[in-house]
Amino acid sequence: MSDLIVLPLVLPLFGAFLLPIVMRTSISIGAWIGPAILAYGCWILGDQWISGTTLPFSLAIGGFAPPMGINLYIDSLALLFAFAVQLLGLLFWPFKIDQETARRQALMLLLVAASTGLALSGDLFNLYVFYELVAVATFGLIAASGGSAAYASAIRYLILSGIGSVLTLLGIALIYSQTGTLNLAHLAQLAPEQLNNKLGLTAFLTILIGVGVKAELFPVNTWVPEVYATATSRVSAFLAGLVSKLALLIILRLLVLIFHQPEAIQVMLVLGILGVISGELAAWRAKDMRRMLAFSSIGQLGMIFIALAIPEQGGLLAVLALTFHHLLIKSGLFMLADGWGGAIEKLRGAAKRSPLAAAIFVLFSLSLIGMPPLPGFWAKFTLITQLAAQTSPLYLIGLTVFLLATVIEAAYLLRLAALLYGPAAKDTPIDTLAKPAGLSLATASLFGIGLLAAALFIAPVGDLLNHVAGQAANTDLYINTVLAGTGGSQ
Amino acid sequence: MRNLTGLLFAGGLGFMLLAIASGLDFGAPPMLVGGAIQAAAPQETGATNIVTSVVLGYRGIDTLGELSILFAAAASAGLVLGRRHTTAGTLTEGGFVLKHGGAMLFPLLLTIGFYIIFHGHLTPGGGFQGGVILAAAFFLPLLARPGARLHHGMLSVIEGFAGSSFILIGLAALSEGEAFLQPMLVQDALGQLVSAGTLPLLYLAVGLKVGAELAGLLSHLAQTESEV
Numbered sequence: 001m002s003d004l005i006v007l008p009l010v011l012p013l014f015g016a017f018l019l020p021i022v023m024r025t026s027i028s029i030g031a032w033i034g035p036a037i038l039a040y041g042c043w044i045l046g047d048q049w050i051s052g053t054t055l056p057f058s059l060a061i062g063g064f065a066p067p068m069g070i071n072l073y074i075d076s077l078a079l080l081f082a083f084a085v086q087l088l089g090l091l092f093w094p095f096k097i098d099q100e101t102a103r104r105q106a107l108m109l110l111l112v113a114a115s116t117g118l119a120l121s122g123d124l125f126n127l128y129v130f131y132e133l134v135a136v137a138t139f140g141l142i143a144a145s146g147g148s149a150a151y152a153s154a155i156r157y158l159i160l161s162g163i164g165s166v167l168t169l170l171g172i173a174l175i176y177s178q179t180g181t182l183n184l185a186h187l188a189q190l191a192p193e194q195l196n197n198k199l200g201l202t203a204f205l206t207i208l209i210g211v212g213v214k215a216e217l218f219p220v221n222t223w224v225p226e227v228y229a230t231a232t233s234r235v236s237a238f239l240a241g242l243v244s245k246l247a248l249l250i251i252l253r254l255l256v257l258i259f260h261q262p263e264a265i266q267v268m269l270v271l272g273i274l275g276v277i278s279g280e281l282a283a284w285r286a287k288d289m290r291r292m293l294a295f296s297s298i299g300q301l302g303m304i305f306i307a308l309a310i311p312e313q314g315g316l317l318a319v320l321a322l323t324f325h326h327l328l329i330k331s332g333l334f335m336l337a338d339g340w341g342g343a344i345e346k347l348r349g350a351a352k353r354s355p356l357a358a359a360i361f362v363l364f365s366l367s368l369i370g371m372p373p374l375p376g377f378w379a380k381f382t383l384i385t386q387l388a389a390q391t392s393p394l395y396l397i398g399l400t401v402f403l404l405a406t407v408i409e410a411a412y413l414l415r416l417a418a419l420l421y422g423p424a425a426k427d428t429p430i431d432t433l434a435k436p437a438g439l440s441l442a443t444a445s446l447f448g449i450g451l452l453a454a455a456l457f458i459a460p461v462g463d464l465l466n467h468v469a470g471q472a473a474n475t476d477l478y479i480n481t482v483l484a485g486t487g488g489s490q
Numbered sequence: 491m492r493n494l495t496g497l498l499f500a501g502g503l504g505f506m507l508l509a510i511a512s513g514l515d516f517g518a519p520p521m522l523v524g525g526a527i528q529a530a531a532p533q534e535t536g537a538t539n540i541v542t543s544v545v546l547g548y549r550g551i552d553t554l555g556e557l558s559i560l561f562a563a564a565a566s567a568g569l570v571l572g573r574r575h576t577t578a579g580t581l582t583e584g585g586f587v588l589k590h591g592g593a594m595l596f597p598l599l600l601t602i603g604f605y606i607i608f609h610g611h612l613t614p615g616g617g618f619q620g621g622v623i624l625a626a627a628f629f630l631p632l633l634a635r636p637g638a639r640l641h642h643g644m645l646s647v648i649e650g651f652a653g654s655s656f657i658l659i660g661l662a663a664l665s666e667g668e669a670f671l672q673p674m675l676v677q678d679a680l681g682q683l684v685s686a687g688t689l690p691l692l693y694l695a696v697g698l699k700v701g702a703e704l705a706g707l708l709s710h711l712a713q714t715e716s717e718v
Binding site: 003006010013014016017018019020021024059060061062063064067068069070100103104106107110113114117125126129130132133136137139140143144151170174177178179180181182183186198199202 | 506507509510513514519520521522523524526527530534547548549550551552554555556558559561562563565566568569570643646647649650651653654657658660661663664668669670671672673
């Protein structure tokens, strides 16, 4: 049964290769291929979770035992992310039918496959391959959003992403030149002796900056506002909600397994703090809803980087809580922005035009700010208690910035909410106001329902995340699961 | 200001790399996994070309990823280029030598391309290299006769079926109870043309896909350019 876990990774690729052929004969059949594959992927991954297969387990691709071959490592964290990838792929599926449908849907399938690979792979270079695939598929999807602005932002993203890829590859090369292996578990075994030095630190920093391009890490996040403002909302939602978190997952695995130097953690903490400050201040000044969301997402990811700098189970719990909370919220908000793009001023009085959308926006905003009893409060509360328990003054600076950021967040989100519920401008009749389209609003409502459900069942959700964090923080478990029975470090 | 930061970053990166490089032990790479693969590869995969056994065996899923990256790049380029209207090429025809030279080279390039693909498990070369030569074979007539067209439908059919057969071969191993992409039918005939089990089939799929993809992309580019 556990062998089938490779299917959610491989079937989308299979579908992507065949889609252009099928679309040539029949568009109506072709249009069902992608959603069917993703639904099947959800089913397989969900079934793994429910059937209670003993997690974690490792699956050798090609039957070559790691570290010689490539393996997939499936623990609850990887499974959770892989499931989220397939589900969000389905929710953000590009249904639009026109002459570029085949290409767009094939790229989306490739993006989903690569993201699943990022969640599951247990090999450093294999992660890089999937990271590149994510990047290339994303370029296409952004450029396909149309308009010269989308082209320009795609080109800028391409250049920055290219620099990031080169840096990541450099880091991987340094690691390989020092250890002679690429398997994460094998590296974790060798790291205390061979990578606990300047070379290891350099390798981590280059990978951090390289992967940080997708994780919206300060200062390599300049592509974020432009891309999110010009790409279609579905693409932006998938990128902001999920792809950034998968890049974060790579850094999380590297930190837990391989790099334990205090300098590495300090750099991440400082970059995270700077990200929070720059992101939230820029969001406060933004005049366009999508840009505001993009900058706010930079700030939120900065908070997650601050949480990542606490390398214990408690810190990981905060990381997971903030990550999944942001995933729900930002995906939902971008779906709302689908109809509400453009200048914020134009949204004056829009609540009368679309009461449901405005209500969902307020719900998301309150949770993002951290209003109890919404899940956002618990996520932020976890981080605050963790930060307060640290002794180093840098963490206290992080705590201060984090609390200030929350105030700024409240200022700009509630300002927009007040605009929505305020009176409409005199010369514009209510019927002409913008309104999120039906499908986007339905998707956003789904995320709203998910958020409310998480608020109702906060105790079991918290226990679950704690369990997931505990499993992810256990380095020995990872090493033993992957290398069991292969004679260890031979 | 922006130039200055760029300069500082580049300078810092260069300095860091120099400092790191001075400490590296060149000429004595740690052959931890590499050595183990060199010792075991011919028996485990049946390929004398160890690079092939790594590319298609030990790291087969990386190759699948690379194929997908190429596919994604071609699809993205198609999305961007497809927006312009393609009209008939207006460039002048190539001369006598170019035209007939291109026609004569076509079968030769085809033969070499397939030779390199089919011998990927024995000699240096393989699907990627052979595929590029195949693409060149189809692109050469286009250079000689700018008005000529490649059959895009045919190319995308070849490409799609080649890519999906790579995955199907992998899934076939899965359905036999083995791991995904596990080499099957490994015969005890090291060095023979028919050896190494499914690896040459995988390389054929890679070669056809790469060839069809590049040929399609090149002709797409040529057509878009010819109208400017």
